Amino acid sequence: EAIAALASPTHKKPSSGTAARIAPVFLFSGQGSQYTNMGLELYEHEAVFREALDLCARHLRKSLGIDLVGAIYPTDAEKGASAEKLNQTWLTQPALFAIEYAMAQWWMSLGLEPVAMVGHSIGEYVAACLAGVFSLEDALAIVATRGRLIYDLPGGSMLAVPLAPSEIQLKGSISLAVINNPRMCVVSGPTGEIAAYEESLAKKSIACRRLLTSHAFHSSMMEPILDVFEERLRNISLTAPRIPYLSNVTGSWIKPEEAIDPAYWARHIRSTVRFSDNLSELFQSPDRALIEVGPGNVLTLLARQQGGPSLRAFLSLPHPRESDSAL
Numbered sequence: 001e002a003i004a005a006l007a008s009p010t011h012k013k014p015s016s017g018t019a020a021r022i023a024p025v026f027l028f029s030g031q032g033s034q035y036t037n038m039g040l041e042l043y044e045h046e047a048v049f050r051e052a053l054d055l056c057a058r059h060l061r062k063s064l065g066i067d068l069v070g071a072i073y074p075t076d077a078e079k080g081a082s083a084e085k086l087n088q089t090w091l092t093q094p095a096l097f098a099i100e101y102a103m104a105q106w107w108m109s110l111g112l113e114p115v116a117m118v119g120h121s122i123g124e125y126v127a128a129c130l131a132g133v134f135s136l137e138d139a140l141a142i143v144a145t146r147g148r149l150i151y152d153l154p155g156g157s158m159l160a161v162p163l164a165p166s167e168i169q170l171k172g173s174i175s176l177a178v179i180n181n182p183r184m185c186v187v188s189g190p191t192g193e194i195a196a197y198e199e200s201l202a203k204k205s206i207a208c209r210r211l212l213t214s215h216a217f218h219s220s221m222m223e224p225i226l227d228v229f230e231e232r233l234r235n236i237s238l239t240a241p242r243i244p245y246l247s248n249v250t251g252s253w254i255k256p257e258e259a260i261d262p263a264y265w266a267r268h269i270r271s272t273v274r275f276s277d278n279l280s281e282l283f284q285s286p287d288r289a290l291i292e293v294g295p296g297n298v299l300t301l302l303a304r305q306q307g308g309p310s311l312r313a314f315l316s317l318p319h320p321r322e323s324d325s326a327l
Contacts, residue, residue, distance in 0.1 A: 027292045223270060
């Protein structure tokens with residue numbers, strides 16, 4: 001539409017002006033936002049994105065045992081099987097990391113350098129990598145290890161609950177997994193306990209929503225893998241971040257001593273994702289523009305719900321149910 005308008009003989013030259021200065025903040029999506037063919041048009045037409053994703057796929061080929069690019073962009077005949085595989089945690093987490101890392105490289109190649117970053121769960125690893133905490137090769141190996149360790153755990157369930165954290169009464173093995181905004185949380189735990197908890201809230205006319213997840217992320221069900229994961233991180237070099245980013249664990253800005261501590265990343269698997277607190281920190285600087293660097297619109301919606309309709313928040317890719325081009 002822009003090309004047609006500019007090419008029109010009736011097009012009038014606009015008056016010139018100065019664009020307002022913005023401070024870009026990258027938001028990296030979490031698990032559940034993935035879908036087959038995410039970013040396909042960027043891969044086909046944007047060399048920076050394609051080269052970064054191909055690089056990630058080469059690093060991951062040995063640990064995953066498959067071609068990541070082929071899994072994300074399957075042939076028509078393989079699309080159904082690939083979609084099912086892409087929802088398996090061992091593949092989901094490295095696939096999301098690779099897509100978000102490649103997309104960040106593309107945005108930065110266009111001159112959009114982030115002044116700050118925040119990721120949702122697995123998205124924090126992308127922020128840490130871009131900030132220099134991990135090398136790309138180490139980050140990919142860690143994320144692949146994380147995904148495989150979680151995948152091998154017993155399954156569980158997660159439930160979105162429209163209540164403030166202080167109103168949620170946890171029972172049994174259920175954990176408060178996520179605080180997405182002041183009145184929207186996610187609880188996580190064994191499937192039977194989550195079903196009973198959902199039923200008890202329904203009796204109080206509290207409508208909840210079961211999330212499409214295979215495991216009870218950020219719950220006590222993650223504890224068996226924490227020591228193994230922490231030990232894996234002790235074999236790599238961690239460096240203090242060069243770009244500020246927010247911690248899901250504390251809800252505030254990451255401290256250098258946290259970022260380089262393997263125990264922090266182990267706690268990150270188990271701890272509540274305090275994304276609402278992360279947003280509150282970001283909103284203290286009104287000149288910032290938020291860009292969701294990943295598939296879908298979940299983080300943008302959460303930011304607008306908490307920050308109000310005037311908040312400057314933008315998508316990188318359309319939601320999978322939308323037909324808008326990514327370019």
